[in-house]
Each structure stands twice: as C-alpha cells, then as structure tokens.
Amino acid sequence: MKKIAFLTSAWLAALLPVTGFSFEAQQQKQAQCPIEFKKVGQCASIEWRVAPKIDAYAEATLKFWSKKNGSPTGPFENPDCKQLAVSLWMPSMGHGTSPIRLTIRETGIIDATKIYFSMAGLWDLKILLKNGNQVLDQAAVPLSLTGKHEN
Amino acid sequence: MSRFFGPIFGLLLSFVVLTHSNLAQAAACCGGTSAAPGLLTGDDTHQLTFSASSSSVIGDMPEQGWAVYRSSSTSEVTQSFRFEGAMLVSESWQIGLAVPLIRKEFTSLRGSDSATSLGDLSVTLAHETWPEFGYSAWIPRGFTFLSVNAPIAASIYETTRPGAVDAIGSGFWRVSAGALFLKSWNSWDVSLFGETHYSFTRNFQGYFGAERLWVSPGWGMSAVLGAGWSFASAPVRLGARFQPILNQGRNTWYDSGTHTPSASQLVWNSGLDLSWLASPEWSAVAAYTDQTWLGPAKNTTLSRTFAFNLQRRWPR
Numbered sequence: 001m002k003k004i005a006f007l008t009s010a011w012l013a014a015l016l017p018v019t020g021f022s023f024e025a026q027q028q029k030q031a032q033c034p035i036e037f038k039k040v041g042q043c044a045s046i047e048w049r050v051a052p053k054i055d056a057y058a059e060a061t062l063k064f065w066s067k068k069n070g071s072p073t074g075p076f077e078n079p080d081c082k083q084l085a086v087s088l089w090m091p092s093m094g095h096g097t098s099p100i101r102l103t104i105r106e107t108g109i110i111d112a113t114k115i116y117f118s119m120a121g122l123w124d125l126k127i128l129l130k131n132g133n134q135v136l137d138q139a140a141v142p143l144s145l146t147g148k149h150e151n
Numbered sequence: 152m153s154r155f156f157g158p159i160f161g162l163l164l165s166f167v168v169l170t171h172s173n174l175a176q177a178a179a180c181c182g183g184t185s186a187a188p189g190l191l192t193g194d195d196t197h198q199l200t201f202s203a204s205s206s207s208v209i210g211d212m213p214e215q216g217w218a219v220y221r222s223s224s225t226s227e228v229t230q231s232f233r234f235e236g237a238m239l240v241s242e243s244w245q246i247g248l249a250v251p252l253i254r255k256e257f258t259s260l261r262g263s264d265s266a267t268s269l270g271d272l273s274v275t276l277a278h279e280t281w282p283e284f285g286y287s288a289w290i291p292r293g294f295t296f297l298s299v300n301a302p303i304a305a306s307i308y309e310t311t312r313p314g315a316v317d318a319i320g321s322g323f324w325r326v327s328a329g330a331l332f333l334k335s336w337n338s339w340d341v342s343l344f345g346e347t348h349y350s351f352t353r354n355f356q357g358y359f360g361a362e363r364l365w366v367s368p369g370w371g372m373s374a375v376l377g378a379g380w381s382f383a384s385a386p387v388r389l390g391a392r393f394q395p396i397l398n399q400g401r402n403t404w405y406d407s408g409t410h411t412p413s414a415s416q417l418v419w420n421s422g423l424d425l426s427w428l429a430s431p432e433w434s435a436v437a438a439y440t441d442q443t444w445l446g447p448a449k450n451t452t453l454s455r456t457f458a459f460n461l462q463r464r465w466p467r
Contacts, residue, residue: 056260057259089411092414093401093416094368094400097310098311098314099313114314116257116315119208120219121450146213146219
C-alpha cells in the first residue's frame with residue numbers, strides 16, 4: 001500500500017512541472033496573441049472601454065498586428081482583408097443581435113460601438129475577415145453575461 | 152338579467168382574454184409566441200377586436216442558472232396595437248385576420264432607439280367542432296383552428312438598428328393548429344386552449360457580413376388554462392390564466408456547413424383579467440400578464456405586459 005502511495009506521489013510530482021510549464025507557456029502565448037487569425041497570420045486584442053452589460057450598449061477597441069512582426073503593444077496593422085465584420089451571436093438562442101458600429105481610429109486600431117447584448121447568457125463576439133463574400137479568416141471571443149448588470 | 156347573462160358573459164369574455172396571450176410576446180429578440188387566434192365564440196356573425204398592450208422586459212432567464220433581473224436605468228418596451236377581425240363563412244366555419252402595429256423602444260443611460268412597423272400578419276380558419284346543442288353539465292363547447300403567420304416584419308436576423316429595435320417579427324412562416332374548449336356554469340367559466348406550431352426553415356443572406364445563414368426553428372407548443380368568475384350584480388368578470396409556451400431549439404447553419412444547434416425555450420405566462428360586457432355588442436378587457444410568477448423558465452427574456460382590449464360583435 002505504501003509502495004503504491006509512494007509511486008503515485010512520485011508520478012504526480014514528476015507531472016506537475018510539466019503541467020505547470022505547459023500552462024505558463026499557454027498563458028504567455030495567449031497574452032502575445034489573445035485572438036489568433038491563423039490563416040492570415042494576424043493577432044488581435046479586445047479592450048472594453050464600456051464593459052459588456054445586459055441590455056445596454058458596450059464599447060470596445062480592437063487592435064490588430066502581425067503575428068510575426070508585431071506585439072500587443074504594436075506596431076499595429078489593418079486586418080488583412082477588404083472587409084471586417086464584427087457581430088454578436090448567442091449560441092443558446094440561435095441568433096445574434098443588432099449590428100455593431102465600427103470606426104477606424106488609426107492603422108490597426110478599430111473602435112466598436114453600439115454593442116448590444118439583448119439578454120443575459122453566453123455570447124460569442126465573432127470577428128470575420130472578408131473579401132466580398134469570401135471569409136478569409138475568423139475568430140470568436142466567448143463572453144458570459146450572467147450577473148446583474150451595472151447602472 | 153345578470154343571472155341570465157352570467158354564462159354568456161363567461162363564454163364571451165373568457166376567450167377575449169385568451170387573445171391577450173398573443174400580446175404577451177416573450178422576447179424582443181425571439182418572437183417566442185403562442186398562436187391563440189381571436190375566434191368567434193359567441194352567437195355572432197362578425198367581430199372586430201382592437202388590442203393595445205405595453206410589454207416591458209424585466210429580466211432574463213439564461214439556458215442555465217438563475218434569472219437575471221434588469222435595472223431601472225434601462226428599459227426595453229414593446230407596444231402593440233392589434234386589429235383583429237373574424238367572420239362566420241358558414242354555420243360552423245369562420246375565418247379571421249390579425250394585423251399588429253408594433254413599436255419597440257430601447258432606452259439606456261447612453262440614449263434611446265425606437266422603431267415602429269407592421270408586425271407579422273396572421274390568418275385563421277376555424278371550425279366549431281363541438282357545438283352545444285343542449286344543456287350539459289360538463290360537455291364543453293369546442294373549436295378547432297388552423298392559423299398561418301406571415302413574416303411581414305423584420306426579425307432579429309434582419310435587424311439593422313441599434314438595440315435591435317426593428318426586430319419586430321418572428322422571421323418565419325409558421326403554421327399552427329389547435330383547439331379551444333369553453334365551459335361555463337352560472338358565474339363560473341373555464342377555458343382550455345392548446346396548439347402546436349411549426350416554423351419553416353428560412354435563409355438570411357449576409358447575416359452581419361457573414362455567408363448565408365439558414366435557420367430552422369421547427370416545432371413548438373403552447374396551452375392556456377383559464378378560469379373566471381362573473382359577478383351576479385354587474386356584467387363584470389374576473390379571470391386568471393396560465394400559459395406555458397415551449398419552443399424547440401433552433402438549428403442554424405451556414406452554406407459552408409458550420410452548424411450550431413441552440414437550446415429549447417420555455418416560458419410561463421400568468422395573467423389576471425378584468426372584463427366588462429357593456430352590451431351584447433361591446434366588451435372591454437384590462438389584462439395583466441407576468442412571466443415571473445410561474446416556472447420553470449429557460450432560455451428566454453421575462454416580461455410584464457399590460458393590455459387593453461375593446462371588442463365589437465354583431466349578433467346573429
């Protein structure tokens with residue numbers, strides 16, 4: 001019995017650094033490229049200027065950079081597409097909500113306003129990079145609105 | 152006189168209030184509705200009904216977890232003005248048409264958006280399948296119906312306005328079939344309504360800049376159990392009703408094949424009604440419907456609705 005306990009402890013001890021290292025690396029990777037567009041080789045981040053709330057407009061700033069040559073602090077570059085589409089989708093309801101307004105503040109920095117969460121629950125913020133009807137790349141940011149909203 | 156009219160009041164007014172279930176549409180987003188049509192249930196050849204209602208979303212019931220109530224600093228209000236007509240086309244068959252005018256307003260600390268538009272039209276064919284030929288202490292009078300909803304108004308899949316205030320319609324062709332039973336004893340009346348509906352698959356081009364989206368809402372059902380008591384001394388009725396509405400999860404997919412099933416919806420309307428039969432031709436109802444009194448609810452918004460209904464009938 002003691003032998004089994006010892007072996008199990010040894011195995012767990014051996015595993016922990018590996019798991020810890022993997023988790024840390026994952027975190028670092030996530031920080032460097034929070035929203036990844038693998039096909040076009042770009043990354044993006046989203047900063048909420050007005051936090052997501054139930055039944056109120058939220059506002060966010062999207063920043064895009066090259067995965068190879070950029071970082072979350074810059075230099076930023078425009079999304080590698082002709083059109084950028086950002087929308088909300090509520091998987092449990094099977095629909096989204098009203099269109100989000102996008103304004104280019106400067107190269108690679110885009111303001112998103114009138115972001116309307118029509119009800120509490122789990123949402124996906126979908127970001128599509130498009131050329132006409134062709135979707136070049138896309139990513140989804142999951143959001144959870146379950147608490148009582150702020151005034 | 153009041154004793155004589157008591158059962159008639161019950162029969163007439165109990166169904167007038169059922170039509171309010173249409174006004175208590177659950178969600179601004181969802182068009183999660185029942186399909187109770189305004190049937191001729193009295194001894195009349197025609198009837199016209201005007202209904203006005205104001206519905207406020209007060210909270211949300213997510214797919215999992217507890218209800219989340221909204222603060223008073225924001226409001227999402229839907230006002231509905233509904234014109235409904237029904238007429239006999241034979242001794243037992245009748246047809247009906249309903250045309251709603253809907254205004255939606257969303258107000259937050261950062262401003263207000265609103266839109267007004269015609270809502271979805273609905274036409275109904277109904278049959279008095281179980282008429283009352285003689286007195287029975289327990290056999291009810293019964294109607295069956297088939298109703299079609301035409302998606303005239305923009306839906307949540309077509310909204311272009313902030314706050315989705317222009318998402319006024321359900322977005323889908325819907326066929327519903329059901330039955331209504333009415334029974335009254337002196338001052339008391341009971342009504343039971345049940346329907347099942349099917350909403351047809353439809354596609355929406357370029358939904359929010361994406362490729363073509365297909366949506367299949369599929370099946371749903373609702374029921375109303377109502378009861379009322381008419382005063383002996385005045386042509387006034389007090390009523391209560393309970394209405395569960397269940398809709399299956401929507402299947403959504405893109406042309407590329409990306410498929411996302413959604414969860415089913417369940418909500419309970421509970422209501423109180425005050426009805427007044429001014430004459431055999433005219434009646435009015437004030438109704439309150441609340442979606443927080445009964446549960447369980449799932450994957451829906453929760454609303455409170457005040458409604459007023461005026462009805463003109465033409466007796467045979």
